Amino acid sequence: MKTGPILPGSTIGCLGGGQLGRMFALAARKMGYRVHTVDPTPDSPTGQISDREYNVPFTEIPTLLKFAEGVDVVTYEFENIPVEALDALVPYVTLRPGRDVLYTTQNRRREKEFLQGNNFPVAPFRVVTSETELREAVSALGCPCVLKTADFGYDGKGQQKIAYETDLAEVWRRHGAAAGVVEAWVPFAAELSVVVGRGVKGADDETPVVAFPPTLNEHENHILATSVAPAPLAASILARAQTIASEIAARLDVTGLLAVEFFLTRRGDLLVNELAPRPHNSGHYSFDACVTSQFEQQLRAVCGLPLGDTRLLSPVLMHNLLGDVWEKGTPDWPALLALPGLRLHLYGKSEPRRGRKMGHYCILSSSLDQAWEIDEQAQKILGR
Ligand code: AMP
Numbered sequence: 001m002k003t004g005p006i007l008p009g010s011t012i013g014c015l016g017g018g019q020l021g022r023m024f025a026l027a028a029r030k031m032g033y034r035v036h037t038v039d040p041t042p043d044s045p046t047g048q049i050s051d052r053e054y055n056v057p058f059t060e061i062p063t064l065l066k067f068a069e070g071v072d073v074v075t076y077e078f079e080n081i082p083v084e085a086l087d088a089l090v091p092y093v094t095l096r097p098g099r100d101v102l103y104t105t106q107n108r109r110r111e112k113e114f115l116q117g118n119n120f121p122v123a124p125f126r127v128v129t130s131e132t133e134l135r136e137a138v139s140a141l142g143c144p145c146v147l148k149t150a151d152f153g154y155d156g157k158g159q160q161k162i163a164y165e166t167d168l169a170e171v172w173r174r175h176g177a178a179a180g181v182v183e184a185w186v187p188f189a190a191e192l193s194v195v196v197g198r199g200v201k202g203a204d205d206e207t208p209v210v211a212f213p214p215t216l217n218e219h220e221n222h223i224l225a226t227s228v229a230p231a232p233l234a235a236s237i238l239a240r241a242q243t244i245a246s247e248i249a250a251r252l253d254v255t256g257l258l259a260v261e262f263f264l265t266r267r268g269d270l271l272v273n274e275l276a277p278r279p280h281n282s283g284h285y286s287f288d289a290c291v292t293s294q295f296e297q298q299l300r301a302v303c304g305l306p307l308g309d310t311r312l313l314s315p316v317l318m319h320n321l322l323g324d325v326w327e328k329g330t331p332d333w334p335a336l337l338a339l340p341g342l343r344l345h346l347y348g349k350s351e352p353r354r355g356r357k358m359g360h361y362c363i364l365s366s367s368l369d370q371a372w373e374i375d376e377q378a379q380k381i382l383g384r
Helices: 019-030 061-069 083-089 099-105 108-117 131-141 168-175 235-252 285-289 294-302 333-337 368-381
Strands: 011-015 034-038 052-054 073-076 125-128 145-149 159-162 180-184 190-198 209-211 215-220 223-229 256-264 270-276 316-322 342-346 357-364
Touching (some): 019 294, 034 061, 052 061, 061 083, 073 294, 083 099, 099 108, 108 125, 108 180, 108 270, 125 131, 131 145, 131 180, 145 168, 159 168, 190 235, 209 235, 235 256, 256 294, 285 294, 285 316, 285 357, 333 342, 333 368
Parallel strands (some): 011 034, 011 073, 034 052
Antiparallel strands (some): 145 159, 190 209, 190 215, 215 223
């Protein structure tokens, strides 16, 4: 295994072939690195940008070991990699962020218990393993509340909102998993998120941590729709969010990126909703609007290089393009691209399914008000 910085010309391994890996690979290639990726599906968004794509399930250890032989460091672009795969790789190749970070954050129960156990602010919750425990949790937390699956949850998948009149037997039946987390419903004033990069400890024994500017996020049907920066919230709230996110990254000993999603309560408190040890959808704006993008920061961090400047160069609005937009045929890209300050990103996915993230655009403008006006025109062009 290598010690010291992993320099341009080296090969980075990426577990997962989605759009986050794709944009990471673009950043890596820009700086002269090679990229090998593993994803079960051929021609994945990351695979299209990579020098090599291994199309095997993450559980196929012999191929993973071959993959490890050909790379200088391994990172991942989504949480749902089985830990057995990581355990098999760790003796042979540097994995950043490490195995334990993924183990904690890929399961909502472990993540919440980690956060609570380390005194980070979270919404009240209970872990439940039966209908009886669900009933107890609902009466302790009050309604509304929400039952979430412990494993493999993202974009609101596996979530059921519970009101006083909800049939809990039916909720538990539909849940269909051994464990779940019941969370109090947070009537939030806003949702925001912060991506932080954390590097490799230097000779001075200091571990660099650099936060990106927080974004204000809006979700539709539990899926992120828009993010804007600079987030139009009090500077003290933004600074607090950056501090909490940096502290969590340090506590988890992340080498790489950590994205932290927050609820801002009406009283002005921040509650941590979710963690992701990888680039995040809400950080896509940085690709177009920051000195260093979250993808280049991931690269710098996992390669043990100095972290980049995260300064925001322009007000920016990011809007996701879901498969729904294709329902009436291919969108009018030329009309969209004629809008001032609009930058289009498409992920190379061939099948535009409903709710599937196919791409996004960013609008860079002199003010967020103006960016929202241009976004309105963009949404009209897209038939929304
Ligand atoms: P999650 O997958 O847990 O991040 O949930 C997706 C989205 O659902 C969040 O970004 C919120 O908009 C909403 N949501 C989830 N949990 C809660 C909660 N406890 N209170 C209010 N809204 C929630």
